[in-house]
Amino acid sequence: MKTNIPFHPDRAVQAFYLFFIIHTSQIGAGLMGVPRILVLEAGVDAWISVLIAGLYLHLVVFIMLQILKSYENADILGIQQDLFGVWIGKTLGTVYVLYIFLLLLTVIKNYIEVVQVFVFPEMPIWLMALFLLSLMVYSILGGFRVVVGTSVIFFFLTIWLVFTIYKPITYMDWEHFLPVFRTPAPDLLKGVQQVTFSVLGLEILFFVYPFIQDKKRAALPAHAGVFFTTFLILLVTVVSIGYFSPDQLKAIVWATLSLFKIISFSVLERFDFIAVALWMMVIIPNIVLFGWMIVHSLKRLFNAPKKPTLYGLAFLLFFTSITAEKRVALNELTNWTGEIGFWIVFVYPFLIYMMILLKKLMKKRNAS
Template identity: 80%
Template sequence: MKTNVRFAPDQSVQAFYLFFIIHTSQIGAGLMGIPRILVLESGVDAWIAVLIAGVYLHFIAFIMLQILKSYDNADILGIQCDLFGTWIGKALGMVYVIYIFQLLLTVLKNYIEVVQVFVFPEMPIWLMAFFLLTLMIYSILGGFRVVVGTSVVFFFLTIWLVFTIYKPVTHMDWEHFTPIMQTSAGDLLRGAQQVTFTVLGMEILLFVYPYIQDKKRVAVPTHAGVFFTTFLLLLVMVVSIGYFSPDQLTQLVWATLSLFKIISFSILERFDFIAVALWMMVIIPNIVLFGWMIVHSMQRLFNFSKKPTLYILACCLFISSVTAEKRVTVNELTTLTGKIGFWIVFVYPVFIYLIILLKKRIKKRNAP
C-alpha cells in the first residue's frame, strides 16, 4: 500500500472546509447527554472539566498535524504501514475500522432511542435505521465532495439552534455554580476524560488530509473547528448547570434536549419535539463522515470496491442496530466506545508522533 497518495482536483477540497468537517464530526449524539455525565464526575465544576478537555483537544490537534506534516501527502493508514510494516500497519488500520464502525453504531442507536423516548415511542427501530442509512449511502456514493458538502449544509441548517437557549439562560440561577473549585483535581480530570465520547470524531483529520489542496493552511481551520466544539460544549454545560439543580442534572439522561422544553412560540407549543427532529440534521454528518471513513479505509487497505463495501457496511449497521434494542445495551455500547476512543484518539497519536521523531533521529544519525 502506498504511503503517499494523490487525488484529482475535482476530488479534493480547500483547507477551510476542515472547520466544518472536524466540528460536525465531533458534535452529535454525545452532546445530548453530556451535562449529566460530567456533573456525576465533577459536580458543579464540570464546566472547568470542559475547559481542561478543550485545551487537550488543541494539543492533540497539534500532534495530529505534526504527524501529517512529517509526510508528503499521507493518511494514518499509509503512515502506520510505513512505520510498522505492511502487515502490522494493515492490522492497525483494521483496528481503526472496527472502532469507527462501533462509533457509528453508537451514534445511530443513541439518536433512534431519543426519537422513541421524546417523539414516537412506537416507531420501530428498523424504520429509523433504514432511513438514516439510506441517507448515508446516497451521500457517500456522491463522492468526497458530497460528503463534505453534507457537513457544510447541515452545519448552517442547525447552528441557529444555539440561539434558542436564550430562554433557559434568563432562568439561570448563578448560585448553582457555588462553591467554585471544590472538586478535586482527580475528579476534574475524570470529568475531562468523560468528554471524550462527545468529541470523538476529530480523528477524521488523519483520513482526509490527502484530500486537502492547500495543506499549508490546515492549522487555522482545524483549531477553529476544535475551538467552536469546545465553545458549544462549554455553553451547554454552563446553561445546564445554571438552569437545572445539580440533583436534577444527575437524573436527566438528555439534559440538553430538556432545555428546549420551556421554549414555545405562539404557533408552536412543544419546541422540544421540533428540536429532536432537527437533531437528525446534527447527526447525519456524523453518520456520513464515519461511513466514508470506513469505506475509504477498506479501499486503501485491501483495494475493495466502493459500492459493495458501502452496501455491506449499511447491512451490518442495520442488523446491529435492530438486534441491540435494550437501554442497557446502548449504555454499555456508549461506555465501551468512549473508553476505546479515548486511547485511539487522545493517546495513540502521541505515541505515533514519538515514533516518527525517533525514526527521524535514527535516520539523521545514520546519514553519511
C-alpha cells in the same frame, strides 16, 4: 498499499472546509447528554473540565498536524504501514475500522432511542435505521466532495438552534456554581475524560488531510473547528448547571434536549419535538463522515470496491442496530466505544509522533 495517496485536485477541497468537517464529526449524539455525565464526575465545577479538555483537544490537533506534515500526502493508514510494516500496519488499520464502526453504530442507536423517548415511542427501530442509512449511502455514493458538502449544509441548517438557549439562560440560578473550585483534581480529570468521550470524531483529520488542497492553511480551520466544539459543550454545560438543580441534572439523561422543553412560540407549543427532529440534521454529518471513513479505509487496506463495500456496511449497520434494543446494551456499547476511542484518538497520536521523531533521528545518525 502506498504510504502516500495520489493527489487529485478534482476530488480535493479547500482547507477552510476542515472547520465544518471536524466540528460536525464531533458534535452529535454526545452533546445531547454530556452535561449530566460531566456533573456526575466533576460536580458543578464541570465547566472547568470542559476548559481543560478544550486545551487538550488543541494539543491533539497540533500533534496530528505535525504527524501529517512529516509525509508528502499520507493518511494514518499509510503512516502506520510506513512505521510498523505491512502486516502490523494493516492490523492497526483494521482496528481503526472496527472502532469507527462501533462509533457509527453508537451514534445511530443513541439517536433512535431519543426519537422513541421524546416523540414516537412506538416507532420501530428498523424504520428509523433504514432512513438514516439510506441518507448515508446516497451521500457517500456522490464522492468525497458531496460528503463534505453534507457537513457544510447541515451545519448552517442547525446552527441557529444555539440561539434558542436564550430562554433557559434567563432562568439560570448562578448560586448553583458556588462555591467554585470545590471539586478535587482527580474528579476534574475524570470530567475531562468524559468530555473526550463526547467529542470523538477528531480522528477524521487523519483521513481527510490528503484531500486538502492548500495544506499549509489547514491549522487554522482545524483549530477553529475544535474551538467551536468546545464552546458549544461549555455553553450547554454552563446553562444546564445554572438551570437545573444538581440533583435534577443527575437524573436527566439528555439535559441538552430537555432545555428546549420550556421554549414555546405562539404557533408552536412543544418546541422540544421540533428540536429532536432537527437533531437528525446534527447527526447526519456524523453518519456520513464515519461511513465514508470506513469505506475509504477498506479500499486503502484491502482494495475493496466502493459500492459493494458501502452496501455491505449499510446492511451490517442495519442488522446490528435492530438487534440490541435494551438500554443496558446501549449503555455498554457507548461506554465501550468511549473507552476505545479515548486511547485511539487522544493517546495513540502521541505514540505515533514519538515513532516519527525516533525514525528521523535514526536516519540522521545513519547519514552521518
